[in-house]
Amino acid sequence: MPLIVKDWLADHVELPADLTAERLAADLVKVGLEEEAIHGAAVTGPLVVGRVLEMSPEPQKNGKTINWCRVDVGPEHNIEGSRGIVCGAHNFAPGDFVVVSLPGTVLPGPFAIAARKTYGHVSDGMICSTAELGLGDDGAHGIIVLPRDMGFAAEDLTPGQDAIALLGLGDEVLEINVTPDRGYAFSYRGVAREYAHSTGAKFTDRGLATGAEPSATPDGFEVRVQDGAPINGVVGCDRFVTRIVRGIDPSAPTPAWMKHRLEGSGMRSISLAVDITNYVMLDLGQPLHAYDLAQVSAPIVVRRAASGERLTTLDDADRALDTEDLLITDSPEGAGSRVLGLAGVMGGASSEVGDTTTDVLVEAAHFDQITVARTARRHKLSSEAAKRFERGVDPLLPAVAAQRVVDLLVELGGGTADPAVSDLDNTAETTPQKPIALKVTEPTRLVGVEYTPEQVRSTLEEIGCTVTDGSSVVEPVETLTVTPPSWRPDLTEPADLVEEVVRIQGYDQVPSVLPAASGGRGLTAEQRTRRSVARALAEAGFVETLSYPFVGTPEYDALGLPADDPRRVSLRLVNPMADDKPLMRSNLLVTLLDTVRRNVSRGLTDLAVYEVGLVTLPWADAPAAPALPGGVRPTDEQLAALAAAVPDQPRRVAGVLTGKRELSGWWGAGRAAGWADALAAARLVAQRAGADIIVSADPDRMPWHPGRCARLELTDGTVVGHAGELHPKVVEALGLPARAAAFEVDLSVLVAAASSEPVVAKPVSAFPAAKEDFAFVVDDGVPAEAVRMAIVAGAGELLEDVALFDVFTGEQVGDGKKSLAYSLRLRAVDRTLSANEVRAVRDAVVESAAEKVGAVLRG
Missing domain, CATH: 3.30.56.10 (Phenylalanyl-tRNA Synthetase; Chain B, domain 1)
Incomplete structure (x- = not known):
C-alpha cells in the first residue's frame, strides 16, 4: 500500500501548515482512499549532529578494537566541552560530522539509549549508523558521515543541531489502501489530486506535458516492438521512450532530501541513478528503468519470450521464461538477441547500473495491463513497477517522466543530456479514450x-x-x-x-434506507432446518467451525480411501488458490479433520466440533460449461447450459469428537468421547430434520473403524450418512488422540425426506406410567439397534420410551453372546394401565425380540 510523506505531497497540492496525518487520512477517506495505518516518528529524543574531536583506538582482549571518541555535540549537550562515546566502527575520522543519539533517545526497535559503562569507559551516547536510525542496511558505510553519506554540505552543519528534523525522522507517514481500479493513486500526483477533490485545495499537475519535452530525433536509440503473440488482441507495448544522459559522476551521492522521501515512502536508497528513477515513479506514477549504456546495444526489441529462454533478474534469481512473457531485449554485435528484462516487472542483472556507470539509458514505456499482471504472478514478482502497470498507467506520462529523470541526472549527477531522443508512440491506436x-x-x-x-x-x-x-x-x-x-x-x-x-x-449524501420486507415471506423449510440443526449441535456441546472446500490427493490418502472409492472423484479447479489443493472436496470430513488436526497439534485435545457446508459431486460425461459473453446478459439458453454443467452440491453436516467428552474433576472421573457420542449427534441431526432413520452396522467404510461404524439409512433404504469411531490408521496418520469419533450426514437428503405436514402436538397424558425392564441375551454380532426396533414393534402404541441402560458380556451369558438391558416406559392417554395390559405388552416384547433377532430373556 502507498506510503505518503506530507512534505512530498505538498509539491503537488497546497497543504495547511498544521496538517496532521490523522487529518490527512480523514480528508482522503472522503474520496475513497482508506487509511491503512499511521506510522509514527521513527526516532524520538535528543538526536543531534556531532563533530568528532578525538579518536583513540583501544585493542581488546577479544581481538576487537574499539574507538574511544570525544565528540562535540553542542554547548547545550556538552559536558566539559564534549562527550565521551565508545564506538566499534572505523569508517570515520576526527573532524567528521556524525549523528549522535544522546541518553534519552529512543531508536527504532524500540531501543532506548542510556549512558552505560563498557570497555572500561562510560559511553555517554551512541554514534549512529543507517540501520540504527531505521534508514536501511549499513552495507559498507557503517557510521553515517553526514557530508559523505547524506549529501549535506559541511558548512551547513553545526554541533548540537537537531538531527531528527535534519533527516526527517520525526515525520508521521500515512499508509493508504488503494482499490485495484484506481492505479493513478499509486503516485503523489494521484493522491494530491484526490486531496484537492476532497478539500478544494489548489492542485498543480506536474504530470502534464509542458512542451519542454523534446520530440523524437532520427538518431534516437532505436526501439522496435515485435509482439507476435498479443494477449486478447492487445499489443504488449504501445509506447517506448528512451533518453540518454552521459558523463554522470558514479560517486555522486543521493541527496538527503531524496533519501528521506524515498525511505519514508518505503523504498531503499540504492544509487543516484536508480534512486532518481524510483523517485520519479513514486512522484508521477510512471515506472522507469535505467540501463548502463555501455552494456546495451541497439536496437532494443520488445518481444515475447521464446521457449527455453531464461533471465537472471535484478534480485539474482534465475528464471525460466514463458512464451507469454513480454521481454526487453537487445542485439549485441556478433551475438543473438539478449534478454535485458521482464517488461514492466523487473530488469535483468546484465545491464544494471553499477558503481562505474557514467552513461545511462533511460527507459519510460507503456505496457499492457494484462500482460504485466500475468507475468508478475507467473514469476511471483510483485515489483513496484508491476503494481502500477497492472492497474493502468497514464500513456501520456512516458515523455514527461523521462524528461524529469534526465533533468535530475543532470542536476544531481553532473551529467549531460544527449540530444538523441526516441519515442515510439502508438497509444492513439491502442489506448484511445472512448467518449x-x-x-x-x-x-x-x-x-x-x-x-x-x-x-x-x-x-x-x-x-x-x-x-x-x-x-x-x-x-x-x-x-x-x-x-x-x-x-x-x-x-x-x-x-x-x-x-x-x-x-x-x-x-x-447518500441516505441509508433499508428496503421494506414483503409480508408472508421468511425462511425456507431448509433454512429453518439448517438453523435448528446448528443450534441443537451447539447446545449439545459442539463448536461450529468453517473450513475451505479445497483439498488435494494427500488428504484423501490420509482418510484411507480406496483407489476406486467414489469419494476420490473430485472437481479439479483450473486456477486453484494453492497448487497442493486443486480439488473441491467431495465429503465434509476431509476438511473438518484438517481443522481438528490443527487444533490438536496446538494442544487442544478435548474437542467436539462440527461443520455445516457444501460438497461438490461431479458426474461422469458432464457437459462443458459454456463461455458466457461479457457486458451483456446471457440468453436463457446459455444460462440453462451453464446450470446443466454445474455439478451437484448437496449440504452436509459433519462432526468430530476427540479426547474427553466429560471432563474429570472433584465431582469424579470424566468420560472419553466414543462412537456412541458420534452416533447420538447424528441421530440428533436427523431428529431436528424431521426424518426417521434406521441404524445398522457397516464394517467396510473408511475412514471409520470396521467394527464400530454405523450406517444411517432412511426407511426406504437411502443411505444418508455414517457415524462411529475413526480407523486407527486414520487416527495415526492425522496425529489425533486415540479412539477419536466422527459422523457425516447428508442434510439435503434428510430435508427432502422430512414430512411437509405441520407438526401436531401430542397430548400429555395425565395417567401414571408403567415401567418394565428387560435383559435379552443375543449373539454378539446383533446390533443393539436391531433389538431396540424389535422391542418397539412388540410394545405397540402403549410404548412411550425405550432406552438401553446396560451391556454385559461374560461367562454368565456364554461365549459369543452378550446381554442387553432395556428400560421401557408404558402409558395410555385415556386410562391407567391394568396389570393384564402391562403383562400383555411384556409378552409381546419377548415374543417380538425372539422372532426378529433370536433374543432370549435373561433369567
Whole structure:
C-alpha cells in the first residue's frame, strides 16, 4: 500500500501548515482512499549532529578494537566541552560530522539509549549508523558521515543541531489502501489530486506535458516492438521512450532530501541513478528503468519470450521464461538477441547500473495491463513497477517522466543530456479514450440523490474529463458526451461516471434506507432446518467451525480411501488458490479433520466440533460449461447450459469428537468421547430434520473403524450418512488422540425426506406410567439397534420410551453372546394401565425380540 510523506505531497497540492496525518487520512477517506495505518516518528529524543574531536583506538582482549571518541555535540549537550562515546566502527575520522543519539533517545526497535559503562569507559551516547536510525542496511558505510553519506554540505552543519528534523525522522507517514481500479493513486500526483477533490485545495499537475519535452530525433536509440503473440488482441507495448544522459559522476551521492522521501515512502536508497528513477515513479506514477549504456546495444526489441529462454533478474534469481512473457531485449554485435528484462516487472542483472556507470539509458514505456499482471504472478514478482502497470498507467506520462529523470541526472549527477531522443508512440491506436454518453439524470436515478446537471458536469470536469453536450432531438433528456482523462482507464461506461459523481459530491449524501420486507415471506423449510440443526449441535456441546472446500490427493490418502472409492472423484479447479489443493472436496470430513488436526497439534485435545457446508459431486460425461459473453446478459439458453454443467452440491453436516467428552474433576472421573457420542449427534441431526432413520452396522467404510461404524439409512433404504469411531490408521496418520469419533450426514437428503405436514402436538397424558425392564441375551454380532426396533414393534402404541441402560458380556451369558438391558416406559392417554395390559405388552416384547433377532430373556 502507498506510503505518503506530507512534505512530498505538498509539491503537488497546497497543504495547511498544521496538517496532521490523522487529518490527512480523514480528508482522503472522503474520496475513497482508506487509511491503512499511521506510522509514527521513527526516532524520538535528543538526536543531534556531532563533530568528532578525538579518536583513540583501544585493542581488546577479544581481538576487537574499539574507538574511544570525544565528540562535540553542542554547548547545550556538552559536558566539559564534549562527550565521551565508545564506538566499534572505523569508517570515520576526527573532524567528521556524525549523528549522535544522546541518553534519552529512543531508536527504532524500540531501543532506548542510556549512558552505560563498557570497555572500561562510560559511553555517554551512541554514534549512529543507517540501520540504527531505521534508514536501511549499513552495507559498507557503517557510521553515517553526514557530508559523505547524506549529501549535506559541511558548512551547513553545526554541533548540537537537531538531527531528527535534519533527516526527517520525526515525520508521521500515512499508509493508504488503494482499490485495484484506481492505479493513478499509486503516485503523489494521484493522491494530491484526490486531496484537492476532497478539500478544494489548489492542485498543480506536474504530470502534464509542458512542451519542454523534446520530440523524437532520427538518431534516437532505436526501439522496435515485435509482439507476435498479443494477449486478447492487445499489443504488449504501445509506447517506448528512451533518453540518454552521459558523463554522470558514479560517486555522486543521493541527496538527503531524496533519501528521506524515498525511505519514508518505503523504498531503499540504492544509487543516484536508480534512486532518481524510483523517485520519479513514486512522484508521477510512471515506472522507469535505467540501463548502463555501455552494456546495451541497439536496437532494443520488445518481444515475447521464446521457449527455453531464461533471465537472471535484478534480485539474482534465475528464471525460466514463458512464451507469454513480454521481454526487453537487445542485439549485441556478433551475438543473438539478449534478454535485458521482464517488461514492466523487473530488469535483468546484465545491464544494471553499477558503481562505474557514467552513461545511462533511460527507459519510460507503456505496457499492457494484462500482460504485466500475468507475468508478475507467473514469476511471483510483485515489483513496484508491476503494481502500477497492472492497474493502468497514464500513456501520456512516458515523455514527461523521462524528461524529469534526465533533468535530475543532470542536476544531481553532473551529467549531460544527449540530444538523441526516441519515442515510439502508438497509444492513439491502442489506448484511445472512448467518449461515454451519460444522461445527466443517471446519477440521480441510480443513487437516489438529486444531483443538478451543473453538479454532474462540474464534477466530471473536476476529475479531468472533457465534457460536451450530446443531446439530440431523438433523445430529449440532456445527454453529456464525456471523454475520460488519460490517467483513468477504469472509466469505461456510464456507471463508472456515476460512481465518480457520488464519490466527489460525498458518500455522506447518500441516505441509508433499508428496503421494506414483503409480508408472508421468511425462511425456507431448509433454512429453518439448517438453523435448528446448528443450534441443537451447539447446545449439545459442539463448536461450529468453517473450513475451505479445497483439498488435494494427500488428504484423501490420509482418510484411507480406496483407489476406486467414489469419494476420490473430485472437481479439479483450473486456477486453484494453492497448487497442493486443486480439488473441491467431495465429503465434509476431509476438511473438518484438517481443522481438528490443527487444533490438536496446538494442544487442544478435548474437542467436539462440527461443520455445516457444501460438497461438490461431479458426474461422469458432464457437459462443458459454456463461455458466457461479457457486458451483456446471457440468453436463457446459455444460462440453462451453464446450470446443466454445474455439478451437484448437496449440504452436509459433519462432526468430530476427540479426547474427553466429560471432563474429570472433584465431582469424579470424566468420560472419553466414543462412537456412541458420534452416533447420538447424528441421530440428533436427523431428529431436528424431521426424518426417521434406521441404524445398522457397516464394517467396510473408511475412514471409520470396521467394527464400530454405523450406517444411517432412511426407511426406504437411502443411505444418508455414517457415524462411529475413526480407523486407527486414520487416527495415526492425522496425529489425533486415540479412539477419536466422527459422523457425516447428508442434510439435503434428510430435508427432502422430512414430512411437509405441520407438526401436531401430542397430548400429555395425565395417567401414571408403567415401567418394565428387560435383559435379552443375543449373539454378539446383533446390533443393539436391531433389538431396540424389535422391542418397539412388540410394545405397540402403549410404548412411550425405550432406552438401553446396560451391556454385559461374560461367562454368565456364554461365549459369543452378550446381554442387553432395556428400560421401557408404558402409558395410555385415556386410562391407567391394568396389570393384564402391562403383562400383555411384556409378552409381546419377548415374543417380538425372539422372532426378529433370536433374543432370549435373561433369567
